Amino acid sequence: MSKRLLLIGGGHSHVEVIRRFAHEPEPDAAITLVSPDRLTAYSGMLPGHVAGHYSREECHIDLEHLCRAAGITRVESTVTGLDLECGFARCGNEHTLPFDILSIDTGSVAATAAVAGADRHGIAVRPVAHFLQQWDRILASAARARSALRIAVVGAGAAGVELVLAMQHRMLGLDGNARFTLVGDGPGILPSHPRRLQCRFMDILNARGIELRLDGTVQGVDADSLLLRGGARIATDEVFWVTGAAAPPWPAASGLGVDARGFIAVNAKLQSMSHPRVFAAGDVASMVDAPRPKSGVYAVRQGPPLARNLRRALRGESLLDYRPQRRALALISAGDRYAMASYGALAWGGGWVWQWKDRIDRGFMQRYRVEGGWSGQQGRRR
Ligand SMILES: Cc1cc2nc3c(=O)[nH]c(=O)nc-3n(C[C@H](O)[C@H](O)[C@H](O)COP(=O)(O)OP(=O)(O)OC[C@H]3O[C@@H](n4cnc5c(N)ncnc54)[C@H](O)[C@@H]3O)c2cc1C
Incomplete structure (x- = not known):
């Protein structure tokens, strides 16, 4: 009897899994993908879509087409x-989906739980479909x-920095009437990036008239304001x-089994530490080592x-270890056709970036x- 592989979520790792199974089908496997939407967003192009550089189609992958091909x-x-x-697996529409092997790539959720009113009055970037509906409105x-x-x-x-700059760029292009404030809870912006990049983006935000409220830990959100620690309020629509x-x-x-923050704990094989027939990748997973x-x-x-490991698990073969790279190239755009790159302590900027x-x-x-048709080309991502 064929083994049942259930893929939950059409995130960045699973689209590659599906592509690989399309190129090389696994004859003795019945594979199912469960995902709330037909389209899944590619986050690298999301700010560019908000800024008006890319259509909605250009920044989404069509899971229906991918699955059909596979x-x-x-x-x-x-x-x-x-x-x-x-x-x-239990689904929202009362469905249950059986599996022999399970893989989870459902991403993260917005960190709104700790702040009163943030769920109700704040618009989170995820789910992306809801975020984009709100942006259109x-x-x-x-x-x-x-x-x-x-x-x-x-x-x-x-x-946050990419989105506020993208939104402002789009508003300017459409003659929209809006004022923007960027609120951060630390002394500066872009904390995990080199100083040169932080300073350049600070200059850009100031030059574009975006108000900065740093050191502003938000304690509550209501229909028309943000409440900061210390009692200050920022009026908002x-x-x-x-x-x-x-x-x-x-x-x-x-x-x-999960880590201290609730992300699925996986080993170097991307396999759950508590349940060997479960795999997880992307934001929802935490590689403990x-x-x-x-x-x-x-x-x-x-x-x-x-x-590779899902295929090996389906065949009953031993699994292979994976070691992620230590650092990654980040490319951050400024709304217009300017971006900066950072890698470790290095940073560059320009239209060419x-x-x-x-x-x-x-x-x-x-x-x-x-x-x-499949391009077969090995496109790189940051
Ligand atoms: C505005 C913005 C810009 C970003 N830009 C970059 C960037 O330039 N470079 C970079 O490296 N990172 C960037 N990130 C971070 C990046 O978006 C995430 O790290 C990445 O999307 C994680 O991918 P993933 O595969 O874990 O899940 P996701 O890409 O979040 O995909 C998860 C999928 O699972 C589905 N799903 C969710 N819950 C369920 C469920 N319960 N059942 C079934 N399906 C479910 C979702 O609908 C979605 O299709 C950005 C993030 C944001 C918000």
Whole structure:
């Protein structure tokens, strides 16, 4: 009897798993992907889409096309829990999906839980489909607004800085009436990047008139303001919440072994430390012996070793270890066609960096476009 492999989530690692199974099908496996949406977003191009440089289609991978090419059944649903003893996943629409081998790549969730009102009044970047719906709504209302819409972006890491600059760029292009504030809880912006890059982005934010509220730990969010520790308030019409990655609750609640933050604990084989027939990759997983930041680049790099080990597990072969790279190249865009790169302590910037990033991103997406046939090219990502 064929073995059942269930893939939960169409994240950056699983799209590569599916691509590899399309190139080399596994005859004795019945593979299912469960994912809430037909399209999955490529985060590297998301700020560029918000800024208006890319269409929605250009920054999304069509999971239906990918799965069809690989002979994989796609179920449109959200997993809410697992029965690890009996081997099935529970879905939001009452479905249950059985598995012999399970792989989870569902990403992280917004870190809103600790702040009162953030869930209700803040717009999180995930789920991306909801974020983009909200962005469309805000663009439309800014075009009609008599007084400037007050938009706050909470989180001064790479995603927050890229998004606030992208949003402002798009608003300017559409003659939208909006004012932006970037709120961070530390003394500076982009804390994990070199000083040169931080200073350059600080200059850009100031030159574009984006208000900076640093050292501003948000304690509460309501319909028209942010409450900061110490009592200060920032008046807002819209709040975007980009404060980093939290773990979804259902893996731990299902009994999977997790790290101290609730991310699925995996070994060097990307295999659950508690349940050997479960694998996990991307933001939702934590490699206990080689922890790395939550970033798309690591999720992408885990795709090939995950595909290899899932295939070996299906065949009953021994699994192979994977060692992630120590550091990764980061490419951060400034809304317009300017970007900076950082690698360790080094940083560069310029229009040419944006063009470079654009080529890498388009090359990456090309690998997952099925209509034109498989390109076979090994596009790189940061
Ligand atoms: C604005 C922004 C810009 C970024 N830019 C970069 C960048 O330039 N470079 C970089 O390296 N990183 C970047 N990141 C970080 C990057 O987005 C994440 O690290 C990356 O997306 C993680 O990939 P993943 O495979 O873990 O999951 P994801 O890409 O988040 O994909 C998870 C998938 O699983 C699905 N899913 C979720 N829950 C369930 C469920 N319960 N059941 C079934 N399916 C589910 C989702 O719908 C989604 O399709 C950025 C993040 C943001 C917010």
